[in-house]
Amino acid sequence: MKEFYAFMIGKLLGDGTIVKQDGRAPRFSMLHRKEDKNYLESCHQFLGEYIFLSPIIYKRSINPKIKKGFSECYYCYSRKNSMIQELYYLWYPNKKKTLPKAFIERYFNTRSLAIWYQDDGHLKVEKGKARKVVLSTECFTNGEISFLQYLISSKYNIFFRMDKQRRLILYNTKEIMYFLFLTRPFLYPGMHRKNLLDTEIKEVLKKKRTTISLPDPIPSEKPTLFINNSLYHTEQLQDSIRNKTFYNNYYALLTSRAYNNKYQINIDAKSITRMNNIKRNTGLTYNEIAYLCLLINNKKITQGD
Template identity: 25%
Template sequence: MSDINQIIVGSILGDGSLSPLTKRNKYSTLDISQHESKLPYLRWLYDQLTKKFELNPIYQKKGFENQYRFRSKPNKTLGIFRSKFYDNLTGCKIIPKDIGDLLKNPISLAVWYMDDGTLDKRYKYHLNSSIATNCFSFEECSLLSEVLNDNFKLKTSVNKTTMRGKIYPRIYFKSECMNDFIKIIKPYINSVFNYKIGIE
């Protein structure tokens, strides 16, 4: 799988969304938005994806002064990703059974972490990362945890977290693998997210 498609995988796991398939061609469009403080990251995504996909220009979201986004033109490859990562009936994101074949490249992991990751840095020698996985089930997160171990040798756990009275799964990276995790994703981390890998 190309690096561009690997970025797509990370984006779908994170903040990116794919539109329902067109009836005739089974095409889909990718929609990515970020806060204005993360605009350099959004531009980086745009520059990378435009190498393969036809994209509309970045624009300010109407009614959201601090939000910027871009959308792709309808595309067959994106349609294939839509079929894999979305439930046909509910239209909700899912984790495909072959995620182990899709989430293999560090750039996918880095994009996913930049979108939904958090670094817990309570004191000088304490660093623990986690990834919000609210839209996935505990079973799906367990599968993701297995893939992180199999493909990247990263030890993680799936814990419960409560938000607005609801319980969601969250993937936590164990302390023993934090150095390896940061080493894997650091080359791809946009500078606006340096705080997520412990760089002030």
């Protein structure tokens, strides 16, 4: 039942709605554009394990605002159900959608986040790179939007901010890539436009001289050599991305402390190539990648992790 509630939270934060006509039981409904029929079918299949739903119905509406003059969509709705009735009185206490904060805090999970994102989210990609994630929250009050910001940051350490249109926006590349990692397992057919696949640079780059900043000073008489030797562990980090274990093993170890200890180093071709692949797929900076390599080198992360 927890996963049912988690799913419903995602839908009700997104495009789902519960309506109640006078003298009738509340009904939950889902409506999506024609192009997202596969997504609706997947949602229908999931919820069908818990509640009885109507068949998926085609609808065409006159719309002079668009070029072809009409819009097309598919929708379905629930039959009379005690769980939908319970959710109606939680989410619509005054016949207007109001976020039930205690209920959401109890049942919100990664599935909720992913369904909400698929319903009402957008991923902006430029030249193959994720630039921002948008979650539509215009219909909620400022207090409710602040609650949703707090909810996501407290659970996932991801910090959305509200823009002038009262939407939640995420610009930080590292947090975007983590957000996509979290939601990826719950993406349904037709929604993979809201994801980025891991990619790798095939050609070996040239060696590079750069500045590496770290939160702690290097306890060595030859710090640049020590850092370069540690960068061998970029191979381990890159393997963890391929094996889908990077976020479980390493992400939480990144520190929020200032990276004030600076070192000029020459990074060899293989290491800089691996560092670029890691950066491309996680949004980490060279400094953060070097820091993780030092943790591995100092045995604070074992090879078996």
